[in-house]
Amino acid sequence: MILERILHSQGFGTRRQCRALIENGRVAIDGAIVTDADADYPPQGLAFTIDAIEWTWREHAYLLMHKPAGFECSRNPHHHPSVFTLLPQPLVERNVQCVGRLDQDTTGLLLLSDDGAFIHQNTSPKRKVPKRYRVGTARPIEDAQLEALERGVLLHDEKAPLAALSAVRESAHTLVLTIHEGKYHQVKRMVAATGNHVETLHRDALGALVLPASLDPGQWRWLEPHEFDALKPGAAAR
Incomplete structure (x- = not known):
């Protein structure tokens, strides 16, 4: 792949802008300035610098x-x-x-x-990838609230109750909640349905x-x- 296209594929501007970067001596490979925009390189794993910014070619980000x-x-x-x-x-x-x-x-x-x-x-x-959240609540978490979250709570505009994969009380005001859906404000709405209120919400795991x-x-x-x-x-x- 020619160097101009390599830079373009990585988001360094239009084809014309990438050609200008190269011809103006702002691109280096293996520590050497490259000014030939049509120079051909295998892109996979190619490391280069632009204005001292180090980059490695990746097909996708x-x-x-x-x-x-x-x-x-x-x-x-x-x-x-x-x-x-x-x-x-x-x-x-x-x-x-x-x-x-x-x-x-x-x-x-x-x-x-x-x-x-x-x-x-x-x-x-359909993939049902678990999403784990640490939830800070306004009021102390009660056993009945944990049971309701794991049993399932019915939310407005939902046809069936939504149940957590697990609901664990980490401290009086901290709940570790795992779900596999990703509906609008789902965690906040589920906690509210049990009579509590989310004050802080932090996702610490996906799968x-x-x-x-x-x-x-x-x-x-x-x-x-x-x-x-x-x-x-x-x-x-x-």
């Missing part, structure tokens, strides 16, 4: 982010900044999307990708993929190859 509070999972946010402002511009340009959404006040594990098949697989209700403790709010990293298995149906966090 698979990202794991620790979403902070106060950010919307939208490219056209209404009241808060977009999570896409936390990403490098090339990833924004290659049109990565959120794999499901978290409310602006919800924190935790968020996946993003430009692979449509991956996004569909991990948002399809067996757990949010790394080393990833601070607002940070992101590439998804590791072995972590894709953690997202398969049937996998569960520990």
